[in-house]
Amino acid sequence: MRDRIFSGTVCGMGTEEPQGLRERKKVATREALAAAALRLAEQHGVAGVRVDDIADAAGVSPRTYNNYFSSREQAIVAALAAERSLRIGAALRARPDGEPLSVAVVEAVVSQYDDGPGADALGLLADAPALHAEYLESISALEAPLAAAVAERGRTLDDETVAVLAAAVAAAARSAAGRWLTGIRAGMAPDPSGLVAVTTPASLADAIRASLTVLSPALAALDRAG
Amino acid sequence: MRDRIFSGTVCGMGTEEPQGLRERKKVATREALAAAALRLAEQHGVAGVRVDDIADAAGVSPRTYNNYFSSREQAIVAALAAERSLRIGAALRARPDGEPLSVAVVEAVVSQYDDGPGADALGLLADAPALHAEYLESISALEAPLAAAVAERGRTLDDETVAVLAAAVAAAARSAAGRWLTGIRAGMAPDPSGLVAVTTPASLADAIRASLTVLSPALAALDRAG
DNA sequence: ACACGAAACTGCGTGCACGCAAATATGCGT
DNA sequence: ACGCATATTTGCGTGCACGCAGTTTCGTGT
Numbered sequence: 001m002r003d004r005i006f007s008g009t010v011c012g013m014g015t016e017e018p019q020g021l022r023e024r025k026k027v028a029t030r031e032a033l034a035a036a037a038l039r040l041a042e043q044h045g046v047a048g049v050r051v052d053d054i055a056d057a058a059g060v061s062p063r064t065y066n067n068y069f070s071s072r073e074q075a076i077v078a079a080l081a082a083e084r085s086l087r088i089g090a091a092l093r094a095r096p097d098g099e100p101l102s103v104a105v106v107e108a109v110v111s112q113y114d115d116g117p118g119a120d121a122l123g124l125l126a127d128a129p130a131l132h133a134e135y136l137e138s139i140s141a142l143e144a145p146l147a148a149a150v151a152e153r154g155r156t157l158d159d160e161t162v163a164v165l166a167a168a169v170a171a172a173a174r175s176a177a178g179r180w181l182t183g184i185r186a187g188m189a190p191d192p193s194g195l196v197a198v199t200t201p202a203s204l205a206d207a208i209r210a211s212l213t214v215l216s217p218a219l220a221a222l223d224r225a226g
Numbered sequence: 227m228r229d230r231i232f233s234g235t236v237c238g239m240g241t242e243e244p245q246g247l248r249e250r251k252k253v254a255t256r257e258a259l260a261a262a263a264l265r266l267a268e269q270h271g272v273a274g275v276r277v278d279d280i281a282d283a284a285g286v287s288p289r290t291y292n293n294y295f296s297s298r299e300q301a302i303v304a305a306l307a308a309e310r311s312l313r314i315g316a317a318l319r320a321r322p323d324g325e326p327l328s329v330a331v332v333e334a335v336v337s338q339y340d341d342g343p344g345a346d347a348l349g350l351l352a353d354a355p356a357l358h359a360e361y362l363e364s365i366s367a368l369e370a371p372l373a374a375a376v377a378e379r380g381r382t383l384d385d386e387t388v389a390v391l392a393a394a395v396a397a398a399a400r401s402a403a404g405r406w407l408t409g410i411r412a413g414m415a416p417d418p419s420g421l422v423a424v425t426t427p428a429s430l431a432d433a434i435r436a437s438l439t440v441l442s443p444a445l446a447a448l449d450r451a452g
Numbered sequence: 453a454c455a456c457g458a459a460a461c462t463g464c465g466t467g468c469a470c471g472c473a474a475a476t477a478t479g480c481g482t
Numbered sequence: 483a484c485g486c487a488t489a490t491t492t493g494c495g496t497g498c499a500c501g502c503a504g505t506t507t508c509g510t511g512t
Contacts, residue, residue, distance in 0.1 A: 022459065022508055029460095051498065061462050066499060143401075163405065164398045164440040171397030172390045175369075179389065214390040217447035218440060248478055248489065277468065287492050292469060 004068060030068050030078070032058040037075035042120060046076065046128035073134035080121045084112045085141035092149035101154055102219035105165075106212045108149075109142065109173055116204030126185045135181070136174045143170035157222060165222065168215055176211030180204050230294060256294050256304070258284040263301035268346060272302065272354035299360035306347045310338045311367035318375040327380055328445035331391075332438045334375075335368065335399055342430030352411045361407070362400050369396035383448060391448065394441055402437030406430050 036057035040049045049072045055065040069075040091108040117125060117135075125132050147166035154162065180201060201207040212219075262283035266275045275298045281291040295301040317337055321330040343351060343361075351358050373392035380388065406427060427433040438445075 020509075025507090026460080062498085063463070063500085064461055067460080070499065072498095143397075160402075160405070160436065161440050163401050164437045167397040167401035168394035168441060171369075171393040175389050175393035176386075179386070210386065211390045214387050215394060215441075215444050217443040221443040246479075251477090252490080288468085289470085289493070290491055293491080296469065298468095 004070065004074075029058065029060060029064070033060070033065055033068055034075050034079035037069075037072055038079035041072075041076050041124055041131075046073070046124055046131050049076070071130075071134065073128070073131045076124070076131060077134045077138050080117055080124075081135065081138045083138075085138055086145055088112060088142050089145045089149040092146070092153060095153075100220070100223040101150070102216055102223050104153065105146070105150065105169060105219060106209065106216075109146070109169060109212065110205050110209045112142075113173075113177075113203075113205045113208055122181075122184055125181055132178075132181060136178050139174040139177050140170050142173060143167055146170060154222065156225075161222065165219070168218070169212065172211040172215055173208045176207045177204060180207035230296065230300075255284065255286060255290070259286070259291055259294050260301050260305035263295075263298055264305035267298075267302050267350055267357075272299070272350055272357050275302070297356075297360070299354070299357045302350070302357060303360045303364050306343055306350075307361065307364045309364075311364055312371055314338060314368050315371045315375040318372070318379060321379075326446070326449040327376070328442055328449050330379065331372070331376065331395060331445060332435065332442075335372070335395060335438065336431050336435045338368075339399075339403075339429075339431045339434055348407075348410055351407055358404075358407060362404050365400040365403050366396050368399060369393055372396060380448065382451075387448065391445070394444070395438065398437040398441055399434045402433045403430060406433035 033054055037049060037054045040053055040057065051065055051072055052062055054072065054075060055062045058065070065075075069078065088108060091111055092104060095104040095108055125135055143166050146169060147163050150166060151157070151159065151162045157165075183201075201210060259280055263275060263280045266279055266283065277291055277298055278288055280298065280301060281288045284291070291301075295304065314334060317334040318330060321334055351361055369392050372395060373389050376392060377383070377385065377388045383391075409427075427436060
């Protein structure tokens with residue numbers, strides 16, 4: 001019990017029952033901590049959130065808080081993003097059998113971000129660089145579960161290829177999200193330096209979809225080879 | 227003077243003269259800190275290195291040490307890897323004009339890793355997960371300078387495409403390096419679980435080159451479009 | 453119901469990252 | 483050489499991440 005506890009790691013968040021009282025309490029504790037962190041951030045700004053207060057609000061010790069999150073930004077992002085990266089496996093498994101990887105992967109990834117951060121969340125992300133970074137890191141977390149799901153689906157692909165593909169896709173998505181957030185922030189407060197790109201996709205999902213088109217040739221090559 | 231001080235950021239490490247006494251002292255301090263960190267790690271193991279001792283050995287205050295590095299792993303990796311990620315710009319600019327991106331990018335990236343970590347470094351990396359992670363992070367640092375260099379070279383490419391490409395290449399290289407290190411470590415101490423891939427490329431450069439072939443179709447598509 | 457083992461929580465101590473402000477060193481103009 | 487501005491270093495205080503070990507809670511078998 002010393003790795004950060006992901007609520008979705010074991011129980012699959014919605015498709016399987018938690019395994020017992022211990023597991024149910026872990027899920028509840030994690031969600032309580034994340035919800036408390038977000039609420040406190042909305043009240044005091046991210047910089048004003050103390051880990052002691054998060055722990056108090058969730059009814060656990062600060063040391064227990066640390067068992068779940070290693071920073072307040074992680075806790076806040078857990079509330080904002082609800083570990084959607086960890087659901088990529090299920091999303092890809094839900095794609096139609098026989099669908100080309102170049103379509104299945106893109107659709108599965110993009111579908112995780114159909115509902116991007118709301119106005120309150122965008123406000124928080126704009127005000128706290130560390131929170132922005134953690135949010136992008138949460139997108140990078142697509143990598144491992146995506147690799148596992150692709151390996152399952154594309155059984156003729158070697159492990160190296162799968163791993164590289166997953167790393168590239170996760171990085172593209174993270175990179176696009178970063179630019180999207182920057183563009184949104186510029187929309188909220190015009191950037192005096194004038195360096196921000198003129199066109200920001202309407203949604204996070206669109207931004208991620210556009211980024212994955214750059215990788216389409218590589219994905220398509222795997223379809224032909226597989 | 228509150229961002230981490232990179233020795234290569236301004237002076238280009240070898241092609242331009244440092245700008246003055248201030249800059250020369252900053253370079254010297256950073257190098258002294260990195261060298262001290264590595265020496266102490268070799269003597270005491272990574273876990274036995276204290277930031278106070280690094281600072282003492284380099285003749286600065288702990289607070290100053292923190293101006294350069296935010297962790298001892300960063301300091302050690304700085305000594306091991308010598309900021310080679312930051313040299314990708316120069317490497318790409320040195321590629322022949324007119325060479326396809328699919329070749330220039332691969333060759334420039336791979337050339338940074340022609341001499342990978344030596345036996346001592348591999349021993350340190352094997353013993354300290356946080357050091358291993360920081361080493362991989364240093365490879366991820368390829369992203370921004372690579373994007374800048376590609377933008378310069380492929381002037382017909384839009385910014386989004388450049389950024390996605392750079393993110394994907396850096397992630398592929400990082401991912402490959404991680405597997406390479408894991409394979410090397412397995413070679414040093416057979417993995418009882420038997421899960422480690424049977425074939426490890428002979429060198430880090432080979433591993434990175436192989437990973438970039440997965441992205442070749444995407445790079446090649448840009449060549450045709452550009 | 454009870455005993456035991458494993459998992460999770462907790463308190464404590466320690467090392468450390470970083471904001472803040474004062475002190476020091478360098479660069480520049482006269 | 484001197485004065486001033488700027489960059490860098492330093493000391494200090496504070497919040498916090500985490501190893502360690504003891505306590506509590508849950509799960510399982512009898």
